[in-house]
Amino acid sequence: MSILARLPRIAVRPTTISVRSCRYYNNNAFSKFKSLEFVRFSPEIRDALNRKAPIVALESAVISHPDTTYGLPRPDNVEYAARAEQVVRKAGAIPATISIVNGIIYVGMLQAFFGPLSTLNSLKVSRRDLPYVLGMGRLSGGCTIAASMAIAEMAGIKVLATGGIGGVHQSASLMMDISADVGELGRTNVAVVCSGPRPYLDVGGTLEFLETRGVPVVTFGPSQDWGGGGSAVSPEPSQTEGLVEVTETMETMLPAFYSREGRFASPLVIEGAKEAAQIICMSPRPSCAKACS
Numbered sequence: 001m002s003i004l005a006r007l008p009r010i011a012v013r014p015t016t017i018s019v020r021s022c023r024y025y026n027n028n029a030f031s032k033f034k035s036l037e038f039v040r041f042s043p044e045i046r047d048a049l050n051r052k053a054p055i056v057a058l059e060s061a062v063i064s065h066p067d068t069t070y071g072l073p074r075p076d077n078v079e080y081a082a083r084a085e086q087v088v089r090k091a092g093a094i095p096a097t098i099s100i101v102n103g104i105i106y107v108g109m110l111q112a113f114f115g116p117l118s119t120l121n122s123l124k125v126s127r128r129d130l131p132y133v134l135g136m137g138r139l140s141g142g143c144t145i146a147a148s149m150a151i152a153e154m155a156g157i158k159v160l161a162t163g164g165i166g167g168v169h170q171s172a173s174l175m176m177d178i179s180a181d182v183g184e185l186g187r188t189n190v191a192v193v194c195s196g197p198r199p200y201l202d203v204g205g206t207l208e209f210l211e212t213r214g215v216p217v218v219t220f221g222p223s224q225d226w227g228g229g230g231s232a233v234s235p236e237p238s239q240t241e242g243l244v245e246v247t248e249t250m251e252t253m254l255p256a257f258y259s260r261e262g263r264f265a266s267p268l269v270i271e272g273a274k275e276a277a278q279i280i281c282m283s284p285r286p287s288c289a290k291a292c293s
Contacts, residue, residue: 096155130151
C-alpha cells in the first residue's frame with residue numbers, strides 16, 4: 001500500500017474571510033521581494049499577489065529528499081506534491097510550492113519541476129542554508145518548513161500548509177537538538193497549518209518551547225469554553241439523591257503527524273476556518289501555528 005493511502009484525511013472548510021482583508025496585512029513585502037534577481041514568481045502567483053487572492057505556501061523538502069526519514073519514497077514524493085496542490089485548489093486557494101533550482105528561489109514552482117527536483121543531487125535547505133545556496137549560484141534544493149516560512153513572509157504570503165512539523169528532540173537536554181521549524185514559528189509572521197509535531201520528538205518539550213516563544217498552538221475540534229491542559233469540570237454540579245454528578249468535557253488532543261490524536265491535550269481549540277482566519281488576522285507578531293487534522 002502506498003504511504004499516501006495511509007495519510008489521515010483533512011477536512012477543509014472553505015471560508016469567506018480573507019486573511020488579506022485584515023488591517024495588519026501589508027503587501028509591501030511582495031513589491032520589494034519580487035524585484036530581486038534571484039527570485040522567480042509563477043505568473044499565477046504573481047497575479048494572485050497583485051489582486052490579493054488567497055494563497056497557501058507549500059514546502060518542497062519532502063519532494064527533494066525521497067527515501068529518507070524526512071521525505072517520501074519515489075514516486076510517492078512527486079504524487080504527494082501534486083495532490084497537496086490539488087487539495088489547496090479544492091479549498092478555494094492558490095498553491096505556491098517554494099523551492100530553489102539552480103540558485104533561483106521559485107515561489108509557485110511548476111509541477112514539471114517536481115520530478116527533476118526529486119532526482120537531482122539537491123540539498124535540504126533550511127533558513128540557515130539560504131545564504132549559502134543562493135550565494136553559490138547553481139545549487140538546487142527543497143525548502144524545509146523554516147526556509148519556506150521565511151520566503152513566504154518575504155513574498156507576502158500569510159499561510160503555509162504542511163504535514164508534521166519538527167520540534168524538540170529527545171536528546172535536546174544534552175545536544176540542544178531543536179528543529180529550526182519551531183524557532184521560525186516564533187520569528188516569522190506566517191501561520192502554519194499542520195498535523196502536529198512528529199511523534200518521535202519530545203512533544204511535551206515542543207509545546208513548552210512554542211509557549212516560551214509566544215506561539216499559539218490551536219487544534220480544530222469540538223467547541224469548548226476554554227483550551228486544553230486538563231478536563232473541564234462543570235462549575236455548578238447537579239445534586240441527585242445525595243450524590244454529586246460531575247460533568248466533564250472531553251479534551252481535544254493535539255494530533256501526532258499520522259495519528260489523529262496524540263498523547264497531549266491541545267492548548268487551544270477552534271471549530272472552523274473562520275475562527276482560524278480571525279486568529280491569524282489578530283496575530284501580527286509573533287506568528288500563529290495551528291495543528292489541524
